[in-house]
Amino acid sequence: MELARIEKLIDKYEEATTTIQEEQELRAYFNGTNVAPHLEHYQPVFQYLSMAKQETFTKELPLQPRKSNYRRWLAIASVFVLSMSTYFVYQTSQPSEEEKVLMAYKETKEALQMLSKHFNQGAEKVTYLGKFDQAKNQVFKQEN
Numbered sequence: 001m002e003l004a005r006i007e008k009l010i011d012k013y014e015e016a017t018t019t020i021q022e023e024q025e026l027r028a029y030f031n032g033t034n035v036a037p038h039l040e041h042y043q044p045v046f047q048y049l050s051m052a053k054q055e056t057f058t059k060e061l062p063l064q065p066r067k068s069n070y071r072r073w074l075a076i077a078s079v080f081v082l083s084m085s086t087y088f089v090y091q092t093s094q095p096s097e098e099e100k101v102l103m104a105y106k107e108t109k110e111a112l113q114m115l116s117k118h119f120n121q122g123a124e125k126v127t128y129l130g131k132f133d134q135a136k137n138q139v140f141k142q143e144n
Helices: 002-014 020-031 037-054 070-093 097-143
Strands: none
Touching: 002 020, 002 037, 020 037
């Protein structure tokens, strides 16, 4: 009867439906000396599980402090903000076509006003030359 129960427990174990008590029962059976010959191929599995349960990890693991990604994200964010601000400053500092046309109009107007002012000063001097010519003609006519 015990052999039939062990075979049922093995079937349940293979289907992963055994309880902890049933697995302990299987481990105790396969760690014993009187295992049925047709079930001997399960014996190394349960012996390994029993040995693995007794193993403990004794090596000391060095714990390293967890590195924060704060500085990395801060650097990424600052590069992003800097690039976006540079882009927007560049866009606003570049005059539009209308502003360029108005600036060219104002500069042309100032240049023409300056030219007009100097031309008027030159024209005044030409009138003095005209008076000088008249005086010269009067002097030379009198001599002739």
